[in-house]
Amino acid sequence: MVRKVMFRVKHGAKGGWRGPNAGLALLAGLVLAACSSPEDIAQATASAEAKASGGAAGTAKAEAFEDNAEKDGGKREFAYKWPASVSAIPALAQRFAAERDKALAEQKTDWDSALAEFAGEDCAGCKALSFSKEWQVVADLPRYLSLSADIYLYTGGAHGNSGFDALVWDREAGTAIDPRAMFVSEAGLQEALGEAWCTALKAERGKRLGEDYAADDIFPCPDIAQLTLLVGSSDRKAFNRIGLIAAPYVAGSYAEGPYEVTLPVTEAVLAAVKPEHKAAFALGT
Numbered sequence: 001m002v003r004k005v006m007f008r009v010k011h012g013a014k015g016g017w018r019g020p021n022a023g024l025a026l027l028a029g030l031v032l033a034a035c036s037s038p039e040d041i042a043q044a045t046a047s048a049e050a051k052a053s054g055g056a057a058g059t060a061k062a063e064a065f066e067d068n069a070e071k072d073g074g075k076r077e078f079a080y081k082w083p084a085s086v087s088a089i090p091a092l093a094q095r096f097a098a099e100r101d102k103a104l105a106e107q108k109t110d111w112d113s114a115l116a117e118f119a120g121e122d123c124a125g126c127k128a129l130s131f132s133k134e135w136q137v138v139a140d141l142p143r144y145l146s147l148s149a150d151i152y153l154y155t156g157g158a159h160g161n162s163g164f165d166a167l168v169w170d171r172e173a174g175t176a177i178d179p180r181a182m183f184v185s186e187a188g189l190q191e192a193l194g195e196a197w198c199t200a201l202k203a204e205r206g207k208r209l210g211e212d213y214a215a216d217d218i219f220p221c222p223d224i225a226q227l228t229l230l231v232g233s234s235d236r237k238a239f240n241r242i243g244l245i246a247a248p249y250v251a252g253s254y255a256e257g258p259y260e261v262t263l264p265v266t267e268a269v270l271a272a273v274k275p276e277h278k279a280a281f282a283l284g285t
Helices: 038-053 090-117 186-209 267-272 275-280
Strands: 063-066 069-071 074-082 128-140 144-154 161-170 175-177 228-232 241-246 259-264
Touching: 063 090, 074 090, 090 128, 128 161, 128 228, 144 228, 161 228, 186 241, 186 259, 186 267
Parallel strands: 074 128
Antiparallel strands: 063 074, 069 074, 128 144, 144 161, 161 175, 228 241, 241 259
16 A cells, blocks of 8 residues: 655654645645654654764754855855754764855856856846755654755756755764665666556646546656655654655656655565665565
8 A cells, every 4th residue: 555645854843744835946745644743753853863973963953054146137046954963963964064065166156157158138047046955854763864855956947947865874884875775776676666656656646637637658657766765764763664756857747846755665675675774674554
């Protein structure tokens, strides 16, 4: 049985579940069930962070960096955010800070080039750049911190684009893991999740476009390899559910927005997990 649940938690917000019309930089989805209250999640997160960082989580703060500018008829916007859970892990915060600084430097270089190229021209879109990336907690386990990021990018044209990122931090090893790297192969993931994903996607597209929408040869069900994969948890003990996100244009038109589906960890999914990570996973319901 497929359960469609938005399972990413936004720290500091009451009711961190997010709906389908939250904007381009936010993910779409239907909230059909929630396994834990925000208060329970926050309490468990604080406890895990305190154990992992010797109490540093108690003083850690969320990071909300912005750098905006207007010049010569052009406008530049930049934002990069992460939750307190990340700030409580210095090595991870440094990793994100380095990524942020690199992205900002590249944007400033591109903006200077655009201002020079379109100097004196009445073309605001030609001289406008926007970038935002916001990391959020998917699951906070005693050993692992699973994160996702919503990305928005505008570099000119009719509209910007949204994208997504994912990362798992291993507190014991002090390293970042791509969630996909926790599995044996893309073929294994496709075999374990492909059919359930396509069934859930078809149902969701039907809700957005109408149950009688025609077969869409332009946007057939994409392979798991084309999606952002998240590992989540309903019990804060083990990863027991998988989130799959299709960015705009991957599974539907831009107007449809992104698609997100949550699937339980099954025996087939467990079989696809690498041996060194199996202890972190459990069957979902």
